[in-house]
Amino acid sequence: MRHPRSGPGKKRGRGPRIPATTFRKQLAALANVDQITGAKIPKSFVFSRGKLPSTLRHLQQDLRKVMLPYTALNLKEKKRNNLKDFVNVAGPLGVTHFLILSNPKSLPHLRFAKSPQGPTFTFQIEEYALAADIANSQRRPRCPPGIFKNSPLVVLSGFSGLGNPFESLVEYFQHMVPAVDPSTVQLASCQRILLLKYDKEKEVIDFRHYSIKLQPIGVSRRIRKLMQSNQVPDLRDLKDVSDYVTKAGYGSESEADDEAAMVSLPSDVDKLNQASRKSAVRLQEIGPRMTMRLVKVEAGLCSGDVLYPWPVGKQGKVTEKEIEGQEESEDGSEDEMEE
Structure with missing residues (x-):
């Protein structure tokens, strides 16, 4: 048949x-x-408007890694590309969110925009550190390439009871990455956390990016390394295999002794972290790190009614002209971006 x-x-x-x-x-x-x-599935473009110094170029690339795997990591921009070009390309590719970096005269700005009709949230970046800076400050940096195969888990803190425009901002952050169903999600795919914490006293948002690591409780460090490397260890100086496990300094319990960090896994994650034993959850910052202040909310895509201006009378007031500073004219051609 x-x-x-x-x-x-x-x-x-x-x-x-x-x-x-x-x-x-x-x-x-x-x-x-x-x-x-x-x-x-929400997808994103991370690009810039106007000229950026080298440090902000590296920050742009770090933000693209944060948004992996549903972003264009090698997106190439041309000087004549305008915002309309990105919108035209975003539709066929299913891109729903824009992260736009600019460098006006005051401080760098980062805009979170919903394509194609908005809204747009403009932040002033008051402080930032690159992923390379975070790694250089750590004794044992950990950032394996495999953790970028899945989207990060977005954790929001301090946004309750703020009202608009923060309610719309929370909705934007929640839909910036694919939603997670606790009943069907695979624990092995949860390897990163994007923390967005609002400081009500300083009125700023702390942007932090962490990797998640599980360590089994009650398993020595040498056994963990043996199971993870799948290689025969060097036993030339030992009389018995048991000496490898019981050697002083390596036969102790796992380093994590905090009860709050211990969890019981509902399913097996790998050969070491299984549902039959407890595991310790460790977070290690991988960057980038930013401190951002919300200065403007527009109803459209980088245009439209201004829903949230910076409060009048406070120091550091940013005008609309400064926010749009050093951006090239939007009257250029509509050539497509190279990816």
């Missing part, structure tokens, strides 16, 4: 043939939808 064939190519059997263009559109639509939850 012959079955109809779907997809491009020569027709076989008695079934209808799907045109190649329609087949490609169906594949593109499936790529934009979570196969488990059925929800649309």
Whole structure:
């Protein structure tokens, strides 16, 4: 019995043939939808407007890594590209969020925008540290490439009871990455945390990026390394294999002794962290790190009614002209970006 064939190519059997263009559109639509939850996957562009110094260029690349895997890591911009070009390219690619860096005369600014109709939240970056700076300050930096295969878990703190425009901002942050269903999520895919904490006294938002590491309780460091490396250790100076485990300084319990950091896993994560034993949760900052102040909210995409201006009379007031400073004219061509 012959079955109809779907997809491009020569027709076989008695079934209808799907045109190649329609087949490609169906594949593109499936790529934009979570196969488990059925929800649309949010995707992002991280780019700049105007000239940026080298440190902000590195910050832009760090932000792209934060938004992985649903962002264009190697997005290349041209001087003649304007905002409309990014919007035109975003539609077919399923891009829903923009992170736009600019460097006006006062302080660097970062805009979080929803494509294609807004809103847009403009932040003034008061302090920042690159991922390389964070790694250089640590004795044992940990940032394996595999942790960027899945989106980070967004954790929001201090935003309750603030009202608008922070309610809209919280909604934006929540939908910036794919939603997580606790009943179906695989624990092995939860390897990063993006923490956004609002300081009500200073009226700033702390932006922190961490990696998640699980360590089994009651397993010595040498056993952990042996299980993770899958290599035969050097036993030349030992009389017995048991000496490798019981050697002084390496036969103790796991370093994590804080009861608050210990959890019971509902399912197996790897060979060491299994549901039958407790594991310690460790967070290690991988950067970048930013301290941001909300200065403007616009109803549209970098345009429209201003919903939240900076309070009049406070020091550090930023005018709209400064926010848009050093940005190139929006009257350029509509060439597509190279990825």
